Amino acid sequence: MRSTTPHEAVPATTPAASLVFTTVLSHGPLTRAEIARRTRLSPAAVTKAVRPLMEVGYLVEDVDEGARPALGRPANLVRVDAGRALFIGIKVTGDEIIAVLADLCCHIRVARHVRLTDREPAAVLPALTALVRELLLEADGFGVRVRGLGLAVSGDVDRTDGVVRYSPFLEWRDIPLAEIVGTATGLPVTVDNDVRALTVAEQWFGAGVGLSDFALVTVGAGIGCGLVVHGRVVSGAHGVAGEIGHLSIDPLGPPCHCGNNGCVEAIAADPAILRGVREATGRPVTTAAEALELAHGGDPGVREVYARAGEAIGRAIGSVVNVLGPERVIISGEGLAAYDLFAEGIRDAFAASAFGTAAQCDVMTRPLPFEEWARGAAATAIQSFIGSDTR
Structure with missing residues (x-):
């Protein structure tokens, strides 16, 4: 309210x-x-x-x-009038909170990062509400009220009730996030899946402007997909539309945290790539930067891990294009740091799996800093405030 x-x-x-x-x-x-x-x-x-x-x-x-x-x-x-109202957008990851104070046109006025050492709600939520209070003080300097707060979290999120059903990276289950944060801050709160929130920002302000049908595929800690069909961001009847990370493309493939085998995420997400690099090299590689260094150093086993990941992503994009026929597929996410290693696999697998003229779909990359994910959360708050929820 x-x-x-x-x-x-x-x-x-x-x-x-x-x-x-x-x-x-x-x-x-x-x-x-x-x-x-x-x-x-x-x-x-x-x-x-x-x-x-x-x-x-x-x-x-x-x-x-x-x-x-x-x-x-x-x-x-x-x-x-961009300066007529302000909104707070927050993206919660497994190790930090990224927050922005944005105006009515979703221009970022202030950005903040807070590191997390504990993923438990009892530790994260006080840090989150303290950050909101800090941004409310910042807003006082602009002389404009904060009209809403958007929260973006990975995983299965019930936007209608503001509940995080399951976030694998945070290990949260059934957290009534909107109610808790709304009570603590006094602000109207919108809670959404982080990829869908980023898709709203891309639809209104980014590479999706003017397109009635497009998909946003994110690669990194997970593999996500936001869908816009006939001008509407799609969440599906049960709130999990676009979960291409859990397309099982190899039933005999590695196990996924969802319980299935051979999911795209189990092959191409950062944890899967690190696991594959460790198996290929016998080295205790723990970060994406270490894996990239080995790949760029020419290690054939490591490069093959990235090639398989690119193929999985390309096949998933082909499935999206075959089913929905979007005008454009935008690839983003922190995993783009390895795009030179993915690119050939994505391109070849997409060309092989896209049916007929679906292969003409414009597939583009769009590197975005993490502040853009928080900006996406702010965009969902603006969307709710103006009454333009298109789901």
Whole structure:
């Protein structure tokens, strides 16, 4: 439930108002005629949707002198007033908390990192709420209220109830995260899977802007996938859509923490690669940087581990493209540090598994710092605040 001051109302949350706001957020500034064209709303519907958002200051109108028609006044551009509200976004990993203070256009104003030495909720949650309080003090310096808090966690997350059902890297089960953090901070809280949160940010502000269908594949500690279908971020009936890391591509392959064998994650995620490198070399390799050094040094056994990982990722991407037919697949995540070792395997396996014209899908890489994952969490808070939840 959103809180308001006596003199400030929350924005309108009609579907048309939400559509207009997100269109201006991603593509603006825009004239009203351009908003109507992009949203397929009538000019009257656009005017009706814009008015309440302007009344509370989330949209503003500027004169575009360069768009003067042959007759009449110049066109007015509608844009989001980025400084009108602030949001906190937090990504929790197995060893740190990354937090950002972002404005209404999801520009990062402040970023913070806090190391974790204990993954138990009893240790993580006090550190998280202390970090939120620190950012609330930072927000006071901008003279703008924080209107929402987004939390992003890996694994099976129930966004509707704000519950972390199971996070393998944190080893959390059935944690009512939204309730706990909301009570501690007094903020409206949105909790989501970290890859879906990052997908929202890519849809609104990144490589997915303007695309109705795309997939975001993340490689690193796990293998994740966010899906946008017909302009909507998909979470599925049970909240686990896009889990390509748990496609079993080799039933006789290594065991996965999910209980199956030969999952993509059991072959291509960082822990699997480290295990394979140790088996290939007999060395006690413990970090991705050590494994990369051996691979770049030319060790054939280590390079084969990365080649198998690339093949698994490529086959998984081929499956996504065959089933959904996206316009683009974006590959991101900390695992991109090894992309030169993955690339050939991904490319060849994708080409072999993509059916027909599905192989024409644009597959691109997009390195993103960890702050972008926290920014994704902030984007979900903005999404909830403006009433534009597209799941």
